[in-house]
Amino acid sequence: MPSSSRDPSRPEGDADVVLVGIAARALAASARRAGLRALVLDLFADEDTRRLAHGAVRLRRGNGLAIDPGDLFAQLARHAGADIPVVLGTGFEDAPNLVARLAERYRLAGNGAATLARLKDPMRFAQLLAELHIAHPRIFAESAPTGVRTVEKRVGGAGGGHVRPAVRPRGEGWYLQEFVEGRSVSALFLGNGLAARRLGFSEQWCEPCPDAPFRYGGCAGPIRLEPDLERDIGAALDRLTRAGGLVGLASADLVLHPQGWSLIEVNPRPGATLDIFDAPPFPPLLRLHLDAWAGTLPDLPLLVPGAGVEARAAGIFYAPAAIVVRDALPDWAADRPAPGTRISAGEPVCTVRATGSDVCDARAVLARRMDHLSRALGTASRAAAE
Incomplete structure (x- = not known):
């Protein structure tokens, strides 16, 4: 998930939606499915996020995994129009005042400060x-x-x-x-x-x-x-x-x-x-x-296991030690850091995904992939420590 350097961005005045969060790749994937051109602002601007998005901006990181409010407003002013819907992902749970300030300038498509x-x-x-x-x-x-x-x-x-x-x-x-x-x-x-x-x-x-x-x-x-x-x-x-x-x-x-x-x-x-x-x-x-x-709920039944419904699992792979990502990650990994990225011990490296005939099967596949990644990145861990 971490990115090795602040990536340059390009003007995105023709985006349909702005997605903001600590890591907004999943929202970008959903926007792509919906045929929407998404401008993504998050802390990582990972490789797959950049491929999925119409444009991606890596935000400056505050303490821990926090979005720097000053940089957020600066990047929004540079890249986003006031009339484009802005969807907030994770990273704003403890900041209703920040959400209120955003709502004053932009068209927030979601819950406001009072609800938060x-x-x-x-x-x-x-x-x-x-x-x-x-x-x-x-x-x-x-x-x-x-x-x-x-x-x-x-x-x-x-x-x-x-x-x-x-x-x-x-x-x-x-x-x-x-x-x-x-x-x-x-x-x-x-x-x-x-x-x-x-x-x-x-x-x-x-x-x-x-x-x-x-x-x-x-x-x-x-x-x-x-x-x-x-x-x-x-x-x-x-x-x-x-x-x-x-x-x-x-x-x-x-x-x-x-x-x-x-x-x-x-x-x-x-x-x-x-x-x-x-x-x-x-x-x-x-x-x-x-x-x-906008006020409309879909007429959709509750999704339940059964014929034609694939079970899915997704887990966070955390760095067991300081590592340098040397090679591209497997296709089943998302939030993919670029080769050369340095990641500290305990920080998220990527999201690992798996499917199966049922939840038990999907979790078993996920566990095997986690184990594979752990062994593959073990060499990177040792290289970073040397």
Whole structure:
């Protein structure tokens, strides 16, 4: 995913849509499927992103994996017209003020600052879920009651790398959430501010490392839940969409457990499951996102496993040590860094994708490809260390 240098860009005044995020390759692929000319602004401008996009600009990176707001506005002013729809991907969960500033100058096609603040502020979100009678873990601003297992999270954090077991949050901008044991599932849905349309369920897993035991690992789907459970979750998403004013693509992270299910968080933007759901039989998901933002929900059934439905899996490959990418990655790798790119230990290298007859088969293929990549990049790791 990282890029070795700041890539030059070209004027893109005839783009149909602007896509902005930490890594926007999946959105660019969806735009290509939809026949839209996309201008992409992200932190990497990877090789496949540049091929998919009408134009690509590599944004300056702030602390960690953060978008530099000053550079973002400068690049938008240079390359994007004020009347072109701007779709925000990941990277704005903790920045409702930045989203509000963007909305003042550009035509944001998605959820605005008010919705983002309502759903990503942990206390406000927990209160909203309680009012809507949606099961959720308890939130604590300070220490939790004795005997309650909790994890510490950063307000507006994404990707799981910020989540750790803790009994007291470290300070401002952090909080405790009750830990819920169970199966991690994500529900992809569309909202038009009044109702939600479920598209599909997927399973998720972590790729832990010593300082990030809940780091995001990947997803696979579609999966099928018990019909009563699917209906219950769908009704809850309807209530949440109306109350929160959700529009466009969004996902809900759930934990299934013997007592039922709990809603952990909602991501009010296109997310990681684009890699497994933006394929036939669905039409391009970016097109559905834009339609839902405009108020129209599609007449689509919930995607479930069965004849004619290919299972898909996608996982993040993290650098086990500092590496230099020496050769082009295999075709099944996405977010492809150019040869010569240096990547620090623990940072994402690429997304690995796989398909199969069912989810178990797709995950088995994914595991083999991850192992292949680990061995292939081992030489690069040793070369970087020498």
